[in-house]
Amino acid sequence: MSTQTSPEGNPLRDPLDRRLPRIAGPSGLVIFGVTGDLSRKKLMPAVYDLANRGLLPPGFALVGFARRQWENEDFAQEVHDAVKEHARTPFREEVWQQLAEGCRFVQGDFDDDTAFETLKATIEELDKARGTGGNFAFYLSVPPKFFPNVVQQLKKHGLSEGTGDSWRRAVIEKPFGHDLASAQQLNQIVHEVFPPNEVFRIDHYLGKETVQNILALRFANTMYEPIWNRSYVDHVQITMAEDIGIGGRAGYYDGIGAARDVIQNHLLQLLALTAMEEPGSFHPKALTAEKLKVLSAVVLPDDLGKNTVRGQYAHAWQGGEEVLGYLEEDGIDPKSKTDTYAAVKLEINNRRWAGVPFYLRTGKRLGRRVTEIAVVFKRAPYLPFESGATEELGQNALVIRVQPDEGVTVRFGSKVPGTSTEVRDVTMDFAYGESFTESSPEAYERLILDVLLGDANLFPRHQEVEISWTILDPIEEYWDKHGKPAQYASGTWGPAEADEMLARDGRSWRRP
Amino acid sequence: MKIDLTDTTSSKINAGLIQARRAIGTPAVGMVLTLVIVTDEGSAYDSLKAATEASKEHPSRILVVVKRPGRSPRDRAMARLDAEVLVGSEAGTGETVMLRLHGELANHAESVVLPLLLPDAPVVVWWPDDAPPNAAEDPLGRLAQRRITDSSAAEDPVAALGHRAESYSPGDTDLAWTRITPWRSMLAAALDQKHSKITEAVVDGEAYNPSTELLALWLADRLGVPVERRVSDGPGITATRLSTADGDICLDRADGRLAELAMPGQPDRHVALKRRETSELIAEELRRLDPDDIYRSTVQFGVKHLISNPGGAETVKPDGTVKPADKAPATPAKKAAAAKKAANAK
Numbered sequence: 088m089s090t091q092t093s094p095e096g097n098p099l100r101d102p103l104d105r106r107l108p109r110i111a112g113p114s115g116l117v118i119f120g121v122t123g124d125l126s127r128k129k130l131m132p133a134v135y136d137l138a139n140r141g142l143l144p145p146g147f148a149l150v151g152f153a154r155r156q157w158e159n160e161d162f163a164q165e166v167h168d169a170v171k172e173h174a175r176t177p178f179r180e181e182v183w184q185q186l187a188e189g190c191r192f193v194q195g196d197f198d199d200d201t202a203f204e205t206l207k208a209t210i211e212e213l214d215k216a217r218g219t220g221g222n223f224a225f226y227l228s229v230p231p232k233f234f235p236n237v238v239q240q241l242k243k244h245g246l247s248e249g250t251g252d253s254w255r256r257a258v259i260e261k262p263f264g265h266d267l268a269s270a271q272q273l274n275q276i277v278h279e280v281f282p283p284n285e286v287f288r289i290d291h292y293l294g295k296e297t298v299q300n301i302l303a304l305r306f307a308n309t310m311y312e313p314i315w316n317r318s319y320v321d322h323v324q325i326t327m328a329e330d331i332g333i334g335g336r337a338g339y340y341d342g343i344g345a346a347r348d349v350i351q352n353h354l355l356q357l358l359a360l361t362a363m364e365e366p367g368s369f370h371p372k373a374l375t376a377e378k379l380k381v382l383s384a385v386v387l388p389d390d391l392g393k394n395t396v397r398g399q400y401a402h403a404w405q406g407g408e409e410v411l412g413y414l415e416e417d418g419i420d421p422k423s424k425t426d427t428y429a430a431v432k433l434e435i436n437n438r439r440w441a442g443v444p445f446y447l448r449t450g451k452r453l454g455r456r457v458t459e460i461a462v463v464f465k466r467a468p469y470l471p472f473e474s475g476a477t478e479e480l481g482q483n484a485l486v487i488r489v490q491p492d493e494g495v496t497v498r499f500g501s502k503v504p505g506t507s508t509e510v511r512d513v514t515m516d517f518a519y520g521e522s523f524t525e526s527s528p529e530a531y532e533r534l535i536l537d538v539l540l541g542d543a544n545l546f547p548r549h550q551e552v553e554i555s556w557t558i559l560d561p562i563e564e565y566w567d568k569h570g571k572p573a574q575y576a577s578g579t580w581g582p583a584e585a586d587e588m589l590a591r592d593g594r595s596w597r598r599p
Numbered sequence: 600m601k602i603d604l605t606d607t608t609s610s611k612i613n614a615g616l617i618q619a620r621r622a623i624g625t626p627a628v629g630m631v632l633t634l635v636i637v638t639d640e641g642s643a644y645d646s647l648k649a650a651t652e653a654s655k656e657h658p659s660r661i662l663v664v665v666k667r668p669g670r671s672p673r674d675r676a677m678a679r680l681d682a683e684v685l686v687g688s689e690a691g692t693g694e695t696v697m698l699r700l701h702g703e704l705a706n707h708a709e710s711v712v713l714p715l716l717l718p719d720a721p722v723v724v725w726w727p728d729d730a731p732p733n734a735a736e737d738p739l740g741r742l743a744q745r746r747i748t749d750s751s752a753a754e755d756p757v758a759a760l761g762h763r764a765e766s767y768s769p770g771d772t773d774l775a776w777t778r779i780t781p782w783r784s785m786l787a788a789a790l791d792q793k794h795s796k797i798t799e800a801v802v803d804g805e806a807y808n809p810s811t812e813l814l815a816l817w818l819a820d821r822l823g824v825p826v827e828r829r830v831s832d833g834p835g836i837t838a839t840r841l842s843t844a845d846g847d848i849c850l851d852r853a854d855g856r857l858a859e860l861a862m863p864g865q866p867d868r869h870v871a872l873k874r875r876e877t878s879e880l881i882a883e884e885l886r887r888l889d890p891d892d893i894y895r896s897t898v899q900f901g902v903k904h905l906i907s908n909p910g911g912a913e914t915v916k917p918d919g920t921v922k923p924a925d926k927a928p929a930t931p932a933k934k935a936a937a938a939k940k941a942a943n944a945k
Binding site: 097098099100101103104105106107108110112113138139141144145146179181182184185188215216217218220 | 777781783784785786787789790791821822823856857860865866868869870871872883887891892893
């Protein structure tokens with residue numbers, strides 16, 4: 088008979104009992120801007136999926152806040168419809184019943200004091216009726232210009248601080264500013280109200296299984312670590328390509344551009360995870376320390392003109408459709424200099440990576456939707472084959488496919504069957520996506536659960552955001568003063584200038 | 600794609616698997632384990648369906664071993680292996696081989712299975728109904744890292760738990776244990792919150808439901824308090840009550856779907872606690888292939904009580920004494936089986 092208790096004093100928990108999932112404690116989620124697309128397509132379904140997997144606490148509360156004239160029932164209906172349409176797991180009446188009892192809606196504007204008083208009353212009512220214990224996360228699914236307003240209102244009405252042991256957390260979405268100054272200002276506004284460790288910045292890429300798998304691939308295996316350095320790696324290409332245009336987001340996108348929208352957060356985070364040293368543990372502090380270290384070692388090339396490229400998609404036929412160029416899109420100034428494609432070359436000044444370029448590129452209306460990290464290795468120093476035998480042999484590469492078709496590909500040379508010796512590139516494939524998609528959770532599920540558990544591992548800290556801006560700001564400044572974006576035909580892999588940029592280094596872009 | 604092989608051998612089946620994979624154009628495979636299902640014609644269909652469903656999460660090679668020793672001496676004297684190879688859409692994300700072992704061959708299943716295991720990948724054996732008394736010593740069980748039994752399918756489920764406890768070796772697990780994971784996680788989550796000391800506990804559940812026993816044993820083991828096991832009409836486990844000085848922490852599920860959680864000083868709340876399909880249970884089992892120490896501790900905690908009290912241990916006290924229940928579910932058959940078992944144990 089054992090009567091030992093776990094470290095937290097709960098006798099039913101045991102570190103050896105790995106079947107028991109982490110269930111969030113009593114808590115609720117308040118979504119501002121609940122009528123938006125993100126909330127309908129991602130957040131509500133993610134909340135349902137969590138409930139369906141039994142990971143939400145009994146009595147979990149979901150509060151919507153928006154301008155629309157809705158009653159609680161209308162809101163519940165909206166959540167119901169969103170869940171039915173977008174949830175990953177099958178719809179089950181009893182799960183829905185559990186969730187629906189905790190649905191509330193507060194109608195109002197962000198500067199409306201009465202609405203925030205109602206919100207406060209709603210939260211108190213939920214504490215009584217649902218036992219949420221005063222623990223609430225505020226999800227700001229609103230444009231950043233409303234952030235100051237909302238957080239100030241939360242503070243003014245005493246919503247930003249819990250009483251006793253209870254917590255209040257703020258969840259914010261990108262963009263985290265548009266340059267260093269604005270990012271710092273934003274951080275200041277949010278931190279004035281919420282302490283830094285209670286602010287969760289969502290970078291949904293970090294919630295993806297494949298991105299978390301980078302850490303497993305690098306730090307759980309022995310075979311990659313010895314070659315993961317400048318002695319073996321020739322260069323690294325990190326690509327995030329979209330095949331869609333800006334759609335209806337002209338107002339948001341124009342003036343921001345691809346580099347700010349994607350490179351500053353997603354690509355630099357992927358770079359940090361690929362290049363960082365092994366953290367002492369997976370504690371958020373240890374992880375953040377390593378990411379900060381590698382991000383602060385990033386240096387820009389001296390000649391920004393030659394080592395950065397930006398472009399705009401042009402009118403063309405893409406995948407069987409005729410599509411408009413960026414400058415012809417609705418609501419875009421025909422003289423706009425906003426980049427829809429950006430490619431930059433970065434280097435990392437440390438012992439592991441000195442001299443290994445990291446090429447980052449992103450763009451809209453490219454060949455296909457794909458995100459991948461390609462670690463390209465040096466050629467073998469000597470090839471003992473007769474001339475011609477290795478003509479078709481490229482460089483070895485390890486490609487982490489982040490999305491879609493998640494997985495890892497290894498490219499290496501193999502003999503072509505036949506009497507002569509001829510070596511050609513082949514691939515070895517690990518298909519994460521093919522076999523596991525069915526049950527691998529959506530990024531938002533993981534992230535919302537982590538917010539409720541207070542686990543900050545998968546969220547960029549404000550220092551990371553600020554360092555990322557210091558990397559990007561000089562490039563944006565240079566672009567502002569010099570030239571204009573190159574045009575590239577929609578559906579291709581970016582402007583010719585980008586190919587020339589790599590050709591100058593004797594390299595070429597992988598076709599993802 | 601489906602290939603039928605009559606009067607065949609393991610190497611012909613292996614060749615068939617490669618041929619089938621080539622034919623559908625996916626020569627590379629990302630299968631992570633081999634799942635061997637040992638069953639009879641009667642439950643082969645349901646078990647295979649559940650396993651195929653689970654293979655979406657854990658792409659695997661599924662080997663269904665159906666033993667047909669034969670009814671007449673003539674049948675028993677001959678030996679024949681028939682196989683059905685299924686690759687592609689029919690087999691979920693992996694490959695399936697139905698093996699029918701006729702006659703004398705039924706006693707040598709491991710000789711057929713061994714050459715068909717995936718190289719360097721874990722092996723899981725699952726007995727959906729008739730598990731051998733000692734799973735780890737079974738010729739097929741010996742090939743596996745993970746051995747899944749299901750005591751709820753046994754004639755005398757509580758006695759089956761006793762067998763499992765006696766013959767436990769690392770890697771054993773039982774679906775009756777898997778079934779209570781949602782209960783256990785909900786109760787653990789309830790105790791994550793502040794509560795006063797628990798003095799005793801009650802678990803209500805259907806008769807012949809070993810999951811109820813396991814939940815009671817787990818609570819007794821972990822909490823170190825007397826736990827009473829009561830019989831209700833079901834379905835499955837219907838309620839768990841943990842008594843504290845401030846009142847009861849009670850998780851009540853009358854309909855097998857939606858439960859109500861009551862805690863002192865807090866409003867009553869609904870919790871979805873659905874009884875799960877076999878495929879979900881198998882998927883959970885395949886998620887971790889390391890020995891389950893908590894299962895060992897739970898099932899072995901109870902075994903001495905189960906043996907010392909043939910009527911079925913209704914109240915398990917931490918000091919090992921047992922209080923007979925008010926409403927014992929014991930039927931003559933069950934009593935007899937338990938008594939026989941106790942006799943064997945001596």
